Amino acid sequence: MTALTTADAPVSARPAAGRPGTVRAVLRLHRAALYAWAAVITAASALMLWAYAALAGPASDAYRRLRACDYSCAYDQDAYLAFKDASTYAHWTVTFLPLLVAAWAGAVLTARELESGTARLAWTQSVTPARWLAAKLAVPAALVTAGTVPLVVLHHLMWDAGRGGNNLAWHDILVFQANGPTTVALALFALAAGALAGLLLRRTLAALAVTAAATGLLWYALNGYRAWFWPPVTRTTSLQEGPWYGGLTTDRGVVDAAGTQLPMPHCVASWDHARACAGTFERLHVTAFYSDVQPASHYWPLQLSATGAALALTALTVLAAFRVLKRHTDGTGNTGRVTGGAARVTGGTTGVTAATKTAPARTFTVKGVFRGPVWAVLRLHRPALRTWLGLVVVVSAALLWAHGPGFEHALAESRYGCLAQMDACDVATGPWGSQYYSVVVALSTLTVSYLPLLVAAWAGATLTGRELENGTAQLAWTQSITPARWLTAKLAVPALLVATGTALLVALHRWMWNDGRELLWGSWYDMDTFRANGLVTPAYALCGLALGVLAGLLTRRTLPALAASFGALLVVYVLGNVDRASLWPTETLTGRHALDPPESVQVVESGVITVDGTSVGGNTTCTQFGDAARLRHCMADKGIADFWTTYHPASHVWPLQLVESGIVLAVAALAVAGSYALLRRRTA
Numbered sequence: 001m002t003a004l005t006t007a008d009a010p011v012s013a014r015p016a017a018g019r020p021g022t023v024r025a026v027l028r029l030h031r032a033a034l035y036a037w038a039a040v041i042t043a044a045s046a047l048m049l050w051a052y053a054a055l056a057g058p059a060s061d062a063y064r065r066l067r068a069c070d071y072s073c074a075y076d077q078d079a080y081l082a083f084k085d086a087s088t089y090a091h092w093t094v095t096f097l098p099l100l101v102a103a104w105a106g107a108v109l110t111a112r113e114l115e116s117g118t119a120r121l122a123w124t125q126s127v128t129p130a131r132w133l134a135a136k137l138a139v140p141a142a143l144v145t146a147g148t149v150p151l152v153v154l155h156h157l158m159w160d161a162g163r164g165g166n167n168l169a170w171h172d173i174l175v176f177q178a179n180g181p182t183t184v185a186l187a188l189f190a191l192a193a194g195a196l197a198g199l200l201l202r203r204t205l206a207a208l209a210v211t212a213a214a215t216g217l218l219w220y221a222l223n224g225y226r227a228w229f230w231p232p233v234t235r236t237t238s239l240q241e242g243p244w245y246g247g248l249t250t251d252r253g254v255v256d257a258a259g260t261q262l263p264m265p266h267c268v269a270s271w272d273h274a275r276a277c278a279g280t281f282e283r284l285h286v287t288a289f290y291s292d293v294q295p296a297s298h299y300w301p302l303q304l305s306a307t308g309a310a311l312a313l314t315a316l317t318v319l320a321a322f323r324v325l326k327r328h329t330d331g332t333g334n335t336g337r338v339t340g341g342a343a344r345v346t347g348g349t350t351g352v353t354a355a356t357k358t359a360p361a362r363t364f365t366v367k368g369v370f371r372g373p374v375w376a377v378l379r380l381h382r383p384a385l386r387t388w389l390g391l392v393v394v395v396s397a398a399l400l401w402a403h404g405p406g407f408e409h410a411l412a413e414s415r416y417g418c419l420a421q422m423d424a425c426d427v428a429t430g431p432w433g434s435q436y437y438s439v440v441v442a443l444s445t446l447t448v449s450y451l452p453l454l455v456a457a458w459a460g461a462t463l464t465g466r467e468l469e470n471g472t473a474q475l476a477w478t479q480s481i482t483p484a485r486w487l488t489a490k491l492a493v494p495a496l497l498v499a500t501g502t503a504l505l506v507a508l509h510r511w512m513w514n515d516g517r518e519l520l521w522g523s524w525y526d527m528d529t530f531r532a533n534g535l536v537t538p539a540y541a542l543c544g545l546a547l548g549v550l551a552g553l554l555t556r557r558t559l560p561a562l563a564a565s566f567g568a569l570l571v572v573y574v575l576g577n578v579d580r581a582s583l584w585p586t587e588t589l590t591g592r593h594a595l596d597p598p599e600s601v602q603v604v605e606s607g608v609i610t611v612d613g614t615s616v617g618g619n620t621t622c623t624q625f626g627d628a629a630r631l632r633h634c635m636a637d638k639g640i641a642d643f644w645t646t647y648h649p650a651s652h653v654w655p656l657q658l659v660e661s662g663i664v665l666a667v668a669a670l671a672v673a674g675s676y677a678l679l680r681r682r683t684a
Helices: 002-013 019-029 031-068 077-116 118-123 129-161 173-178 182-201 204-224 278-284 296-327 337-364 371-380 382-403 405-415 424-429 434-470 472-477 483-515 527-532 536-555 558-578 628-638 650-683
Strands: 233-238 248-256 261-263 286-294 587-590 602-610 615-617 640-648
Touching: 019 129, 031 077, 031 129, 077 118, 077 129, 077 173, 077 182, 077 204, 077 558, 118 129, 129 173, 129 182, 129 296, 173 182, 173 204, 173 296, 182 204, 182 296, 204 296, 204 434, 204 558, 248 278, 278 286, 371 382, 371 483, 382 405, 382 434, 382 483, 405 434, 434 472, 434 483, 434 527, 434 536, 434 558, 472 483, 483 527, 483 536, 483 650, 527 536, 527 650, 536 558, 536 650, 558 650, 628 640
Parallel strands: none
Antiparallel strands: 233 286, 248 261, 248 286, 587 640, 602 615, 602 640
């Protein structure tokens, strides 16, 4: 509090300086975040410049060579894969990083000062509430825009230079947003939403959560409905040509003899739709296919429409923030609900302190039993506990629906005459068909894979960093609770809750996935499916909790601990995904069967054996020929004696699960040991 008060003092000491004083105060108080943002921009820009200058050209040449010889000749696979990996990282960075940074800035700049009381102090000086909020919005808006625009420009240059070696089209979700001003508009909305959430909630962590949810909803809405932001073009194709695929499609169907557009029959999904749909086309008098598409020439109208919608919502959010501030203050900041809110936050902290003071007299005197600290953790973090239980209930309900009614409806749609009659599926399934089933399954899998990890890292950083930051931990240590016992409660209680909830979700997901294999796409080794079906997700959740606790003890501040725990968990997570196939010995398939391994196996590597006995990996020569005579001719021409493939069969799923879980739990154990050692050294 003292440091923040001192930092605010120059603003009131130099009233003649006018507006630059508030700007300088924002930059001075948050210079660490400014340095981090500048470092991120520099790293991302260097990555895209490297991909643009050194990788795009060789990757495009390699891809053109591969296509020119009908995928039957060798090509520079390393160059192609290097550019693909670099561009993938660039897509994700430019698409989501500015949004996260802006949401973080908006929530922290308002909620944290209201929570700590420094906003009220500034309002008693020469800074009015409106001017205070304007600085909290204008400064980060300028910095976020100045940093995001170069990233968007560099991304567009990189993508355009490597278009020949890039498998993502202009209308792909990541490419579409990262190549235009929509990213900047979404970042500004995240900033405004964070400021509004901070004013309404006056608590930093709650404002961060609400801002992330609001930004995610807008991102989903803009990308899910962007195809309707501009009038599409209708393309008509003959029955012999089939439906037109390509571009951004808004609608697709058939046209009858009268020119009426009808929904697409389900039989078109068949490989031989001309024969499968013969009866349906004759009954409906179908003469052609139609497709409503957005061509590449509509890119900028779509971009500008999405950007305008995001900026309009941003303006409304900023207006709402100023209205909330004005309604809760009298223009000077001396009275009003915001001031009272700050007082209530301070009072809330005092209440926590009082509860911590009185708790030892009631329960902490029971030796050998952790009932006291356990109850304190549950009581102080009731909202987080209720939120976690609510999420577990909602996801469990979705998984149970996908296993029961959803699966039955989708199964009926796939079996009941869908290859013969267009209207039979509607009669059989009603409003719940395979489309709803697949969406629920996909969202549930993503939730089970990622949510426990984020919750655990959040809980770990909050439980230690926040109490060290506001002083309640030191107060508890002066009572009958020791630092080690305090830390044990901070680890054991959330570990039990997170592990129990995660285990339940994993069990339900595996039950749903095993019984729904007939309808589900993908295999056991797919990244999200592998995690959501096994022990690795609870292990990663416990690791995230341990890393969060350690980060909280190291930084003694909530927000830096959150960032550090997320970053550390992401590193462990990426390393686990990259090296998973090497955690258990693979099996090898040789001969002609190596060209077509079973769909149930995870192919790790493949290659050829030359006539002189040399084994060469990653060579795709001759693998496209299914005809035996052409294959033998190609092998003789290229000097190939045989083929080989290394793979993981489905029986390796549990060895891989157990080994990866053991490694992740070992990392968690090291983090826990480091937490106790650090706490012991600081409290000795």
